[in-house]
Structures are given as C-alpha cells and as structure tokens.
Amino acid sequence: MGLPEHLKHTLDHLRQSGLYRFLKTVEGEQGPEIRYQGKTYLNFSSNNYLGLANHPLLKEASIEAVRKFGTGSGASRLITGSMTLHEALEKALADFKGCEASLLFNSGYHANIGVIPSLMGEGDLIFSDELNHASLIDGCRLSKAKTLVYRHNDTEHLEHMLKNNCHKRLIVTDTVFSMDGDLCSLPRIMELADQYDVLVLVDEAHATGVFGKKGRGVVEHFGIPSHHPRLIQMGTLGKALGSFGAYVCGSNELIDFLINRSRSFIYTTALPPAVVAASKAAIDLIFKDQSLKEKLWKNVTYFGAPSPIVPVIIGSAQETMDVAQKLFEKGIWAQPIRPPTVPEGTSRIRLTLMATHTKEHLDRCVHVLEMVL
Numbered sequence: 001m002g003l004p005e006h007l008k009h010t011l012d013h014l015r016q017s018g019l020y021r022f023l024k025t026v027e028g029e030q031g032p033e034i035r036y037q038g039k040t041y042l043n044f045s046s047n048n049y050l051g052l053a054n055h056p057l058l059k060e061a062s063i064e065a066v067r068k069f070g071t072g073s074g075a076s077r078l079i080t081g082s083m084t085l086h087e088a089l090e091k092a093l094a095d096f097k098g099c100e101a102s103l104l105f106n107s108g109y110h111a112n113i114g115v116i117p118s119l120m121g122e123g124d125l126i127f128s129d130e131l132n133h134a135s136l137i138d139g140c141r142l143s144k145a146k147t148l149v150y151r152h153n154d155t156e157h158l159e160h161m162l163k164n165n166c167h168k169r170l171i172v173t174d175t176v177f178s179m180d181g182d183l184c185s186l187p188r189i190m191e192l193a194d195q196y197d198v199l200v201l202v203d204e205a206h207a208t209g210v211f212g213k214k215g216r217g218v219v220e221h222f223g224i225p226s227h228h229p230r231l232i233q234m235g236t237l238g239k240a241l242g243s244f245g246a247y248v249c250g251s252n253e254l255i256d257f258l259i260n261r262s263r264s265f266i267y268t269t270a271l272p273p274a275v276v277a278a279s280k281a282a283i284d285l286i287f288k289d290q291s292l293k294e295k296l297w298k299n300v301t302y303f304g305a306p307s308p309i310v311p312v313i314i315g316s317a318q319e320t321m322d323v324a325q326k327l328f329e330k331g332i333w334a335q336p337i338r339p340p341t342v343p344e345g346t347s348r349i350r351l352t353l354m355a356t357h358t359k360e361h362l363d364r365c366v367h368v369l370e371m372v373l
C-alpha cells in the first residue's frame, strides 16, 4: 500500500527539518567496535554498559535454556507461559534489589505503560519530571490521570505542585535521565513523598547494574531503603544487563496487584527462555563480581562525567545531524538525538560509555569530537 498524500507530507516535513529517522543495520555483535557496511566504527551509542550483551556466561546460559526449554514460552504468564525460569529470575531480581518480590515485563516500555495505568486512573494525580522517558509519559497518558509536569529535577516546583491534594497521587521519575545522564534528586523526592503521603515510581533503566555499591541502582546509591513503603522500582534488563525485558520490584502485595491489573503484563506472551536465562546469568554475575562495573566507572571518571551517558548539546536538529555525519565519516558511531525525544533547541549527540571501551577508544572519540565541533 502506498501512503496517502497527507502522510507523505509528514515524512517530507521530517526530512526537511532534520527530524527524519531511518535504520542503520549493523553486522555482528554489539561491542565497543561495530561493523556497518563492511567498515568498523567505534561504538559510542550502546546501552550495553557492562558489555554483558556478548559475555560468554550469558551466551551459554541462553543456549542451555534453549536446549532445555525451547525457543518460545508459548503463552502469556497467566495461561501456560509462566515457567520455572521466570520464577527463578523474579526471585533473583527481588533478592538483588532487596525487595519482597518482583515481576517481569516484556520490556521497560511495557512495564511503564502497564504499571502506571494499573495504579492510577481518572481523577487521580501524577507528578512527572519534564525530562522523563517517553515510556513513563505514555504510561501517564494511558492512565487518564491528570499529569502535572514539574521542571526538570526541580524539587521546589514539585513541592509546590504537591500542595494540590487528591485521593491517589504518584510521582514518576527516571533515576538516571536517559538523554542527559544526570541523576534525579531522589533523597529529596522521598522526603516529599513521606511528607505529602505520595507513592513514587522510579525508573532505574540506566541505573541497574551501573549505580550503587552492588549495582542495584540509584536507590542503593543514595542509601534509600529498598523496602520503603512508598517506593516502587522498575528497571530494565536490556541495557547494562545485556539481555532484554524489565522488572518491577516491591512488596508481595504490589506484585499481586500488578499480576491482576497490569494489562501489558496480562495480555502478552511471556519472555522466551533464552532471554530469561541470560538475564538470570547477568544478575548472578554482577551480584558476585563488581569488576565490570569498576571498569565502566574508570571510563566514566576518565571522561569526567556523572554517569555513562554524556550529552553533547548542539541545538538545532539539522546541525546535530551534520555533526553526527562528520563523526560517522571519521569512524565514530554517536547517535544524534532530536525532538521529540529531547526538547526543541536541545538536539544533541548522546555518547554512551561502556566497560569494554579502552582508553584508546575514549581518546580517539575525544580527539574526533574536538576536530568536528
């Protein structure tokens, strides 16, 4: 089917304003060097922070799971899809995060669009950081609750908004902001949550495996008790954990509630064995061995950044595309990020650092950036 004229115009408009998106298919593994159309590029665009996406232990765990359990789960968790592997991973995740229980979702996007609408509905109030990830924003929209957006990390603005009373209230925030790499002011947010009796949903997508002494995330980094009664934690398994999927952690009661009310959990086929086994292997590995996290932080410190996400703000979408193209021509794969992912006028190159980058990789990246900017 061809596109109707008005949709073709939409694409033309995106092309003319530097906002057009297209796929670039890489060949081979997601390492610090990636292959594209026969050439090698230094990869500064992956969330494979610890290099686990191609770790031999995860690969072996996946292969073994396929041999024992097959390739598909065959049904949703509530039908026949709930396998011993899912249960083992959920137990490992709950232990890892220091919570009573956890529940797997098929992705971080699924988790956020499932959890928020199950907790909140019409007539309720959500407080959302203006730079929250799209999946949190979509979760808020789907819930039909009224969403008040507070200025980025501005807890005074949040407090001002919290004076709006309502029966059910929820604060939602990334803990590491996905396009900026800064941390939310979680200790203050939790104080406000206690003071105003509000629930808090934190998205630890970019913090799991990266922040905290044991890699449990920003909640651990700030020493917030995991079993805090107002705290709901979600995180993803497809970034630092090198696999795919997501989890929500909290009390047994919360997990029971989500199993019963979360549509993106109920109405979808369960994660397949290979993926679940790889996630479990990743959790077991990072629980025992902090060395990959230490290598990652050595690189982050060398770069002088507060997290492995390093934004280089350019401004206009077109200029950002031009810079990305120049970097690409010099062998650096660094993703241009444009609206609507980031606010108008703040288009940027988003660099991500990994444990598997060598000092030479980092130096080369800085050198090329200096040439291009």
Ligand SMILES: Cc1ncc(COP(=O)(O)O)c(C=O)c1O
Binding pocket: 107, 108, 109, 110, 112, 133, 135, 174, 178, 203, 205, 206, 236, 237, 238, 245, 246
């Ligand atoms: C903060 C944040 N939350 C959620 C997600 C969605 O996770 P997933 O890729 O597993 O759908 C992402 C990125 O993809 C993210 O950056």
